[in-house]
Amino acid sequence: MIAQVLSDNWQLRQRSPRATLEEDLASHKGWIPATVPGYVHQDLMREGVIPDPFVGLAELEVQWVGDADWLYRCTFEVDDELLRMPYVDLCCDGLDTFATVWLNGQEVLHSDNQFVPHRAAVREILREGSNELWILFESPLRAGRRLQEQHGEMRAWNGDPSRVYVRKAGYHYGWDWGPTLLAIGPWREIRLEGYSARIDTVRILHEVAPDLSSAAVRLYLGLEGDLEGREVLVRLLDPEGHPAHTDLIVARNHIEHEFDLQFPHLWWPRGHGPQQLYTLQVSVREGEATLASRTLRTGFRRLRLLQEPVKGEEGSSFTFEINNVPLFCGGYNWIPADSFTTRVDRRRYERWLRLAAEGNATMLRVWGGGIYEADAFYELCDELGLLVWQDFMFACGMYPAHEEFLQSVRREAESAITRLHVHPSIVIWCGNNEDYQVAQSIGAYDPDISPEEARDTFPGRMIYERVLPEVCARLDPSRPYWPGSPYAGADPNDPTQGDRHVWEVWHGQLAPYQRYPSFRSRFVSEFGMQALPSRRTIEAFAPPSERYPESRTLDHHNKAQDGPRRIAVYLSDNLRAPCGLAEAVYATQLVQAEALAAGIRGWRREWRGRGRYGCSGALVWQLNDCWPVTSWAVADYYLRPKAAYYVVRRELAPITIGYSREGSRLQLWCSNLTGEPFSGQLEVTQWSLQGEKILQTSLEVNAPAYGSVELGEAHVHAFRTTVVGLRLLAGGSVIARAASWPEPLKYLHLPKGGLDVAVDGQRLRLRATRPLKGVLLEAEGDVTWSDNALDLLPEDEQVVVAEGLEGEIQVRYLGDTWN
Structure with missing residues (x-):
């Protein structure tokens, strides 16, 4: 060809x-x-x-x-x-x-x-x-x-x-x-394209045995052109490039070929094993001449979506399992990375996806109001071990179902599945984003009638419950299909089954973010809090005269309905009012970080172990932006992380310490996402705001693999002004940190100073003489911080590496200026 x-x-x-x-x-x-x-x-x-x-x-x-x-x-x-x-x-x-x-x-x-x-x-x-x-x-x-x-x-x-x-x-x-x-x-x-014969379609499906010892592989080929007297050579190479299967087949328009692999090299999600990929080579040959060829990479893994009873609770779980390993899927929602997607090349995809992977993400959800992303996106997810929840491109609307439209949707789905099914990173096909909620909001959703009966009131059900599941079952039965996000049957946002969008915080009732854990879900596929982008990003789109909070330009670059007003509510509830642009950027980013941490921390607690997976995922809305804007993203259009990125990364670490504070009662737990039981010690230290150590205790921690464990309660002395530091230790190393602060933060009378930063090249040593909240490091240029947005406590020096640091460092923390 x-x-x-x-x-x-x-x-x-x-x-x-x-x-x-x-x-x-x-x-x-x-x-x-x-x-x-x-x-x-x-x-x-x-x-x-x-x-x-x-x-x-x-x-x-x-x-x-x-x-x-x-x-x-x-x-x-x-x-x-x-x-x-x-x-x-x-x-x-x-x-x-x-x-x-x-x-x-x-x-x-x-x-x-x-x-x-x-x-x-x-x-x-x-x-x-x-x-x-x-x-x-x-x-x-x-x-x-x-x-x-x-x-x-x-x-x-x-x-x-x-x-x-x-x-x-x-x-x-x-x-x-x-x-x-x-x-x-x-x-x-x-x-x-000129050809005498060509390869139109290649589909490779597999089923890994329950004991992971073998994989049944099915290959479907579609050929066109002059095929008489020609053959098809099929070669599968293992991750080291060695032949795993070779066969020569008589060429015809439709070919089905099956074979078994013994002891396949498995593809694993990031943090659970290697991302081993096979290479499939298909060529149409006439003698020694190659007339057409296709090469693609794929991976083999056992995939299940477990919807099982949850001990002591109503409903069922919603847990992804890869190679018999249950997963808590922390991560992000993904939107197109530009309003003009032709500007997003492989390098930009890689920067975004590495940011997610290095932020301890397990899953990205490709949201249904954007595009089926370019091949490079999914190839990189395969290589990085990022799971992909893939929406079909329907979002927030009542879509029609006349026959011409359904035929177009069918062709679209067939094209998308045929192109994308080879990627082991994709673990679910999902019909839409929030369309069931739109229908429910206007009284158009009746789960007791069929999609055909609902064609006049909720025509989109013909797409989500007829066309899309049929195409998925026909072309890719190896993956689960889910009608929508959120979806749970009779109630699209049922907390006891399916997935849920938790927008009681920010939207809806404007609930305090501290209540995130109370909005329970088997799988939280959306939740979020807005924050301004970095000062440098604002300077890129706002003229000097407009660089102040609530300027016309800044308000224009916040597209959420009542966005500035809703930000003001959460600032007012938690912090003293910022007095300038730099303070507003810091304050909104601190609130965003605190909100997302509260949600993830509480929902990880519900991931208690097999048979008790009360919540199996938390996907932040959202990872990225398509233009420079105030939004829910944890990194702005120019890939500049906000404070929340670092805080979420720590909350998604393999092993974390969780807490819930009400008055003087502090409940504690440990969450372990790894396959090995964890044993260590939890150091609990209570500090006054001035840096006086009030009390220090320790307790043994034994956390099971793939689950969380309750660690009991601690009594907080002078709880309105006491910060409780938590350090999880094992083998002399700090495994995880957390700090419980009295809330709301706006009521605290914080002393000035208390931070020492020692700079040795690109290595920073941070020491505090009193509790410091939200220590944010900034510098000119493109600096990659190994950690940031830290809560620092006395007697606990932390080291941060600033890759690319050349100039001076600016440090900001709660109370250093306007509070």
């Missing part, structure tokens, strides 16, 4: 409503150079036609782009060798969204789904010499509204409601953390 990528000589222009298509394409005016793959906005920015919508209020100035139609054109010459092939196809891997394509004046394909790749036979249309390719992209906003007029307006949270009729990334319409930027363009590769 020969491929010719069509990435050069592209131009674009806005479609004129006053001209015919032929007149527009023939015109010499208004064309600008275009990048393919790419988006219209990016080229308009490069040419100075529009401002950067990420800066200031410029988003408002570029809304016309999404309301216009756009033309792309390119000229190219076909490689002679490609023209000699018996078959030549034009391949468009992604057109966003309503697109019609012409080659040499002849229409060859039409697209109305961003997520479906297209292929058209063009051998007879191509010619020697110059060829011309045209693409017309219609405004998704206007196209969606036409469909809405035809079928009726549906309820949607976030964005224009017509978006539910458009198979396009929902967040492009604006979300409560992202701008309204209706990206348009060829967002994935366009190329010509």
